[in-house]
Amino acid sequence: MKCDFSFIYKSILFIFLSIMSVGALSKNETVKAEQCTLIKSNISRLACFDKVFNTPVGTQILDDRLIAxxxxxxxxxxxxxxxxDTNDSQENNLEVAxxxxxxxxxxxxxxxDNITRFQLALDQPINQNMLNVHIANxxxxxxxxxIDWQSAERGYMLDSGRGLYAIQQLKSILYIDSFTVTLPQENKSFIFKNNGLASRVASIRKECGW
Structure with a gap:
């Protein structure tokens, strides 16, 4: 059975608003908060609530090393x-982390924009524009x-490429229970558990046509 995440978000919002005092939120804030529930993107939706309620969730959640x-x-x-993010992907969710x-x-x-992107975010920047990346089962x-990945976001992100190039790399890990991403030139390795990745990117595959 598919979970109606739109209903869940609206229910959470209703409970939150119910426990607030009447004067705590203006009518305008309430309307804006309700509009946030309509946003499909997880990142954009979180940012929307942060802006409405002036509660920087990112600062609360992020580790000290990231903030520093x-x-x-x-x-x-x-x-x-x-x-x-959880294993229960939101229907029509077009981003997975x-x-x-x-x-x-x-x-x-x-x-x-109908283009698949496969990227790696890092908590510490790299200094090279291009970096060889190994992914092992x-x-x-x-x-x-x-293959070589392109550096972006001041070295805090690596991009495997877009479209068919990204899809090719993604397909290599969709059904692997556990895999390691290694950056030999930086002497860094990161272990990932699959956590049902294939099912979580189903909406992405459908939207981007692969």
Whole structure:
């Protein structure tokens, strides 16, 4: 049975508003909060509620090391999404984030403008514009992907490419229970559990046509 996440968000909002005093929220704030529930993007929806209620959820959730580094907003939003994302993907959700076991990296998969993107957010920046990235199946120790990724967001993000190039890399990890992303030139490795990734990106595959 599919879960009606729109109903859940509206229910949570109703409960929240109910426990607030009548004078605590203006009519305008209430209307804006209700509009937030209509936003499909998890990151944009969180940002919308933050703006309405002036409650920087990101600052509360993010680890001290992330705040101290003053990482780009997009990257911090991806880490927030990864910590809040669950196996029960929202229907028509076009962005998925998966945190590494040590929470120092997060995979970000999305479909924007009918183009698939496969990226890696980092809690520490890299200094190279192009970096070789290895992805290995932890069960077989076999490398399933070994290509150069482009640096972005001041070195806090790596981009595998867009469209068919990203799709090719994504398909190599969709059905692997556990995999390791290694950056040999930076001497860094991040272990990820799949957590039903194939089902979580179903809406992305449908929207982007793969």
């Amino acid at each position: 580094n003053i990482i780009p907003r997009l990257v911090s939003d991806i880490f927030i999404l990864a910590k809040n 998966l945190s590494s076991n040590d929470e120092r990296a997060a995979i970000y998969i999305t479909c924007k 932890n069960d077989t120790n076999k490398i399933v992907s070994k």
